[in-house]
Amino acid sequence: MADDTADGHDHAHGYITAKEDYLKRLRRIEGQARGLQRMVEEEKYCIDILTQVSAMTSALQSVAIALLDDHISHCVVDAAVAGGPEAEAKIKEATDAIARLVRS
Amino acid sequence: MADDTADGHDHAHGYITAKEDYLKRLRRIEGQARGLQRMVEEEKYCIDILTQVSAMTSALQSVAIALLDDHISHCVVDAAVAGGPEAEAKIKEATDAIARLVRS
């Protein structure tokens, strides 16, 4: 059940149509986290572990960019069409999220 | 069992003394990946999911920086002391890993 009714949103979140795709990507990322533990357990070479960390970071960033895309296409656009202070608040919230991503 | 005997390294990898600490961090990161799946399952708000993705990316980068630190303090320094072409190769390998991290 979506929480959008509860918090007063009148539509589903943007990513919901692609929910299965996001879950698949996140399960793969979870698998990468487990793979990293196995590498440390088996005392693999640092540089090989670092290569996997970079791959996992890129996979996470792709999920973030896809979420942002869905969010802007749905929530931000809907708020923009509705106009008023909520539109401004949504845009501020989205650019704050972008700033956190660019700096993380 | 370490693979350092197999690949001709004559010492343990730098991170081994802190192995439990790395495993603990990676288990926490794995938990974050599972938490993200739960958020998508429960159709949480995109921006809240993105905040968790940024936190997870930062946690991964901290692991990477700690691994690099251990790697330089041990493998690179040992190779530097031994000198010769292996020292150069180790440094090249480390800076390539840094470049991948900075760009990922």
Next chain:
Amino acid sequence: MADDTADGHDHAHGYITAKEDYLKRLRRIEGQARGLQRMVEEEKYCIDILTQVSAMTSALQSVAIALLDDHISHCVVDAAVAGGPEAEAKIKEATDAIARLVRS
């Protein structure tokens, strides 16, 4: 003269009201680039140069985030209100720019 007439935009770009502020920031960034040259000329310590490079990178990212904010608040919102394929194209273009920033 704005190029928005030329390319069919019916409004000024979002950043134009803050033009002087952007120019001031970019002049400061240009000054940082010159400062870095002076440090190299005077053979300053690598780590001190790197600290300045990190500061300059952060300043550039702040400009990018501010530009994106202005762009989404104006161009993307206006396109969203107008609707149709141009709205979609604008959002795609904005998220591509975000992806380049997150990965650079």
Next chain:
Amino acid sequence: MADDTADGHDHAHGYITAKEDYLKRLRRIEGQARGLQRMVEEEKYCIDILTQVSAMTSALQSVAIALLDDHISHCVVDAAVAGGPEAEAKIKEATDAIARLVRS
């Protein structure tokens, strides 16, 4: 004249042999900063400005990675060979600089 005598370093900084190359790259980056000012002056399209900001950020990161490479190959390696607490301090200093870069 290098400042390494002054601060007790007994060798030139790593980047000095490539000084002209660094200056050339930094002059190009300074030119990019001026190009960005021109784009804002002429009210170019935000997305085109952002593309240039991403290119400039990448150029800066390449300079940083090259400086780190030179620094590790020279200062860190020399300190490692000398050993003792200075070696440790140099490695700590280098990994702190890496952390700032990865996070910036």
